[in-house]
Amino acid sequence: MPPNLPSVSDSTIRRLSLYLRVLEELNEASEPTVSSRRLAELAGTSAAQVRKDLSRFGSFGKRGLGYAVDPLERHLREILGLQRRWPVVLVGAGRIGSALFEYPYFRERGFEIVAVVDRDPAKVGRRWNGVKIEPVESLSKVVRELGTELGILAIPADDAQATAEALVNAGIRGILNFAPVQLHLRPEIVVNEVNLTLELEALSFALHGSSRATSPERD
Amino acid sequence: MPPNLPSVSDSTIRRLSLYLRVLEELNEASEPTVSSRRLAELAGTSAAQVRKDLSRFGSFGKRGLGYAVDPLERHLREILGLQRRWPVVLVGAGRIGSALFEYPYFRERGFEIVAVVDRDPAKVGRRWNGVKIEPVESLSKVVRELGTELGILAIPADDAQATAEALVNAGIRGILNFAPVQLHLRPEIVVNEVNLTLELEALSFALHGSSRATSPERD
DNA sequence: TTTATCTTGTGAAGCTTTTCACAAACAGGC
DNA sequence: GCCTGTTTGTGAAAAGCTTCACAAGATAAA
Incomplete structure (x- = not known):
């Protein structure tokens, strides 16, 4: 070390x-x-x-x-901090949220979605494999009770900034953001943006604009 | 220009x-x-x-x-090549595939999932919003008929390399890979890897290992 | 023990990307 | 027409990242 x-x-x-x-x-x-x-x-x-x-x-x-x-x-x-278990709160019980909840590889690395939150009253109260979907209003309570430091944001763009702030206020220190907006938060909050459209656009550019190859390798 | x-x-x-x-x-x-x-x-x-x-x-x-x-x-x-429509073939009709199929922001930028393919016979034949799920064996035919140059790989890790090669053989030039494996393809094939676990691990490192801030900004 | 072979760890070199800083261009008053 | 206040575009400097190249350490075999 x-x-x-x-x-x-x-x-x-x-x-x-x-x-x-x-x-x-x-x-x-x-x-x-x-x-x-x-x-x-x-x-x-x-x-x-x-x-x-x-x-x-x-x-x-x-x-x-x-x-x-x-x-x-x-x-x-x-080094990566994976010898411990990381409880995670998932915000957004839509298509993407559901896919991430079921994603088997998270748990293998110690990331466990222990809480799901959604703003849609129709979804609140449902159970996903033992985890009850809570209303967004309970975010703060849930985060504190379960001691989660990581949050996944899988909600529409319009709601993302406000919800991210709510996460931070609840005590979350790191956010994985799937909403297509740039979050503006305090600098000590670690944010990773997953921008699905951007990934396709990078492909689009490569095929359209130029013909870059993706080939390092050697020594 | x-x-x-x-x-x-x-x-x-x-x-x-x-x-x-x-x-x-x-x-x-x-x-x-x-x-x-x-x-x-x-x-x-x-x-x-x-x-x-x-x-x-x-x-x-x-x-x-x-x-x-x-x-x-x-x-x-x-510049990004978005004045045209990009038909896309989606491989994998599981949770992630389904979420991507419904993802509204792709279509806004001209990316349209025009074909869905899966290896599970139980899924083949179903219709998703007018798009029929085809067997993987039809990949080549589908790609050629619809003229798709972009493919999204949303399948388990074990199958990804072989399926990616099938995509390439079918004529695909760019791949967005959600499977957690490094694809090894001809260098002229453009590949973008979306590694969801990696994104969480980067957060884990940041919270655990050091206390880097993510704060450029200025001029 | 000595020789041959392998592979790490790491300064230094080389390359890429970002930031700096400022001349040049433009708009709007006066 | 001429100042004043902005803001771009861009060489040059700075910072950051990757590759090179080789001494040093390790094994195996003779």
Whole structure:
């Protein structure tokens, strides 16, 4: 473990998450070790990048051998803060909210949707697999009672800013926002925007505007 | 319009998409012009960044005045390749597929899901709002008949690589991948990965590991 | 022990992206 | 027509990120 927390770039963190996914696969395949080259190949980056990313947090490899899969997986979980369980509150019980509630991969990583909230009175009171849908008014109570620090916003654009503020007031510190609006919140609140339209637009640009290739890889 | 296509970074393209969203809002609010400063504020970046981004594609502003909202919106649509309709094939009629099919913001930007495909025989044959769910075996036929160049992959991880290859063989040029695996395809195929778990993990890291703030803004 | 082979960890170089800062352009009064 | 106050467009500087390249550490075999 590094003595003092280094400032790490967002791209590094996102790659660590990819490495973790690859390591899980290797672990399941009972591969004992992996080289930076192979890890890079599987994660879609370069070997040097893998080594630089990991070296920010410590020396996890052995020269001549590579990295031991299982310990490295544990290190990454530790770095990403995944050794604990993260209770999550889901705001919005529409199509997207429902899909996210059922999404099996969240729970595998310790993210558990423990509360669902919606503004539609018709939906309030229903049960999703044991979790009762609560009215938005109960947000504050729910967050406090369940001790959730993470919230997922899966509601229409018009309501998003106000609801995000309500989440923050309730004590939420990180928000995953699926609503197509830029949220403006206090800087200490961590927000990740998932912009589905933008992703398609990036494809549209690539096919229409130019012909960029998405091909790094090497070392 | 620039004489020859400049090489544009991915981040620039993603910001252009954000600017477009802001401009639509401004247009609806009947604001005739906008300065780089205000646009930056609404999109969550810096004024200099806005000007640099736009200047890669031409001179759309007037000094002392700012940018005319409506023409700039049209320029951005043109740049992003959104003046046309993009038929899209959706692979996977599960929870996420269903949510994406109903997602209203795709159609607003010209992305229209014209075909749905699933490997589950129980789902095949059903109709979603006039679109019949086809078996995966028909992928090639469907893509060719409807002339789709974009595909959305909303299927479990185990099946994703093979299905992606099938999409490519059918003639698809761009893929939006929701399956939690790294796809390995020919470099001329444009792939955008949406990794929902990764997004939560980035939040987890931010709350756990360090206390980075997400606060640029200024000029 | 020595040699051959492998692979990490990491400064330094190279490249990309963002920010700075200012000349040039425009509008509106006076 | 001439000032005043704005705001763009853009080279240049700064910051950030990725790749290079190699010494150092590790194993295995002779």
